[in-house]
Amino acid sequence: MSESRAESVIFAAGTLMPISSPPLQDGAVIVREGRIEAVGDLADVGRENPGTDVRFFPNYTIVPGAVNAHAHLGFRRKDAPEGGPFSEWLGALIERLPEKEAWTAEAAGDSAREAVEAGTTYMAESSPYGECLPQLAESGMAGTVYAEFFPHEIGTPKEAVEYIVAKVSDLREGLPERVDAQVSVHSPYTVDPESSRLAARRTREMGWKLAIHLSESPEEVEFLKSGTGGLADIFGSNEWGGVGVSPVRYAQSVELLAPQTIAAHLATGVSEENIEVLANTGVAAAHCPRSNAYLRCGVSPVPAMIASGIRVGMGTDGLWSSPSLNLFEETLFAVELHGMSGAAGLELATLGGARALGIEAGTGTLDAGKWADFAVVETSWESRDPERGVLEAAAGGGVAATVVGGDMIYNRLGT
Numbered sequence: 557m558s559e560s561r562a563e564s565v566i567f568a569a570g571t572l573m574p575i576s577s578p579p580l581q582d583g584a585v586i587v588r589e590g591r592i593e594a595v596g597d598l599a600d601v602g603r604e605n606p607g608t609d610v611r612f613f614p615n616y617t618i619v620p621g622a623v624n625a626h627a628h629l630g631f632r633r634k635d636a637p638e639g640g641p642f643s644e645w646l647g648a649l650i651e652r653l654p655e656k657e658a659w660t661a662e663a664a665g666d667s668a669r670e671a672v673e674a675g676t677t678y679m680a681e682s683s684p685y686g687e688c689l690p691q692l693a694e695s696g697m698a699g700t701v702y703a704e705f706f707p708h709e710i711g712t713p714k715e716a717v718e719y720i721v722a723k724v725s726d727l728r729e730g731l732p733e734r735v736d737a738q739v740s741v742h743s744p745y746t747v748d749p750e751s752s753r754l755a756a757r758r759t760r761e762m763g764w765k766l767a768i769h770l771s772e773s774p775e776e777v778e779f780l781k782s783g784t785g786g787l788a789d790i791f792g793s794n795e796w797g798g799v800g801v802s803p804v805r806y807a808q809s810v811e812l813l814a815p816q817t818i819a820a821h822l823a824t825g826v827s828e829e830n831i832e833v834l835a836n837t838g839v840a841a842a843h844c845p846r847s848n849a850y851l852r853c854g855v856s857p858v859p860a861m862i863a864s865g866i867r868v869g870m871g872t873d874g875l876w877s878s879p880s881l882n883l884f885e886e887t888l889f890a891v892e893l894h895g896m897s898g899a900a901g902l903e904l905a906t907l908g909g910a911r912a913l914g915i916e917a918g919t920g921t922l923d924a925g926k927w928a929d930f931a932v933v934e935t936s937w938e939s940r941d942p943e944r945g946v947l948e949a950a951a952g953g954g955v956a957a958t959v960v961g962g963d964m965i966y967n968r969l970g971t
């Protein structure tokens with residue numbers, strides 16, 4: 557037996573759901589150097605790899621880890637501003653920013669821990685100037701921090717974009733192998749059109765990715781159409797609202813919509829024509845239905861977007877607009893909201909998020925060659941929809957272990 561073979565581990569469970577292929581009873585993955593080497597029946601995988609350590613969890617289901625396509629780590633649960641209307645919530649949030657500084661780092665650590673304990677293996681986080689990157693990097697999860705920038709705090713559009721590009725380049729120094737930093741153009745009402753366009757072009761030139769919030773609230777729709785309403789009130793007499801088009805059309809006009817961009821929310825005012833625009837530009841979407849409900853932002857037309865070929869992943873958003881960082885719980889909410897099957901939901905939570913973020917070559921399913929990113933979920937098999945059963949179990953605290961790149965970063969199995 558070679559030395560590297562001796563370092564391999566077989567993880568097996570009563571049920572294994574690769575997502576890319578049908579569930580396996582007594583299924584197994586063999587993991588070597590952080591990656592999945594093979595997937596199959598435990599009996600076969602064991603026979604082909606004699607002497608390899610086996611961790612078998614008969615009463616559990618192994619699924620790919622949750623991929624959270626849009627979250628904010630730097631909020632805490634206990635003092636969220638009241639829910640919608642959106643602009644009132646945002647106004648309250650802005651008022652609390654000075655006091656928030658004292659506890660942001662602690663909140664980010666707690667939020668990351670909560671996500672890990674709910675089976676999250678990849679986290680796409682957005683925070684001002686990437687402030688939550690240390691907590692993501694320490695969490696053991698793989699992920700990306702999208703650094704938001706606010707041009708009015710920096711200078712001209714050119715200065716603002718050069719500043720955030722330099723900042724993100726710095727943030728990338730010395731990170732764990734699977735942790736990354738990118739740029740976020742926060743929203744159409746906080747980043748002016750010229751800065752948005754420059755950021756889109758600069759990041760695209762360098763092969764970077766981009767995150768945006770888009771078409772989230774009725775106030776955002778009003779702001780862009782007519783330059784009035786709650787958001788115009790917060791941000792004063794701005795010169796770029798009132799352009800007479802939908803948020804999606806506006807984002808297209810400033811070149812933000814592209815395959816490397818992930819747009820969070822798309823909850824309000826997304827017309828059929830907008831869906832065509834989104835599909836044609838190749839932009840991906842992050843669906844955050846519990847945040848949308850809390851902030852009275854309507855229901856994203858997710859089934860129609862998926863039918864148009866738009867890549868959709870799930871996002872929890874942060875604790876000031878959402879009750880938890882549990883992506884499987886978020887997904888169960890979406891399954892009920894849209895009348896989806898459990899299988900469709902579980903795919904959204906895993907492969908869907910990976911495709912939306914452009915990382916599906918490395919994660920999102922249990923397949924040979926991908927990173928060994930998975931959750932071990934305690935399940936009961938009374939459900940006629942086993943995938944929904946997994947979502948329900950994981951939503952209710954049933955995640956017993958979380959494995960990222962072959963490392964058990966959370967384990968209450970006692971083995």
Ligand SMILES: [Zn+2]
Pocket residue numbers: 626627628682769820873874
């Ligand atoms: Zn957000």
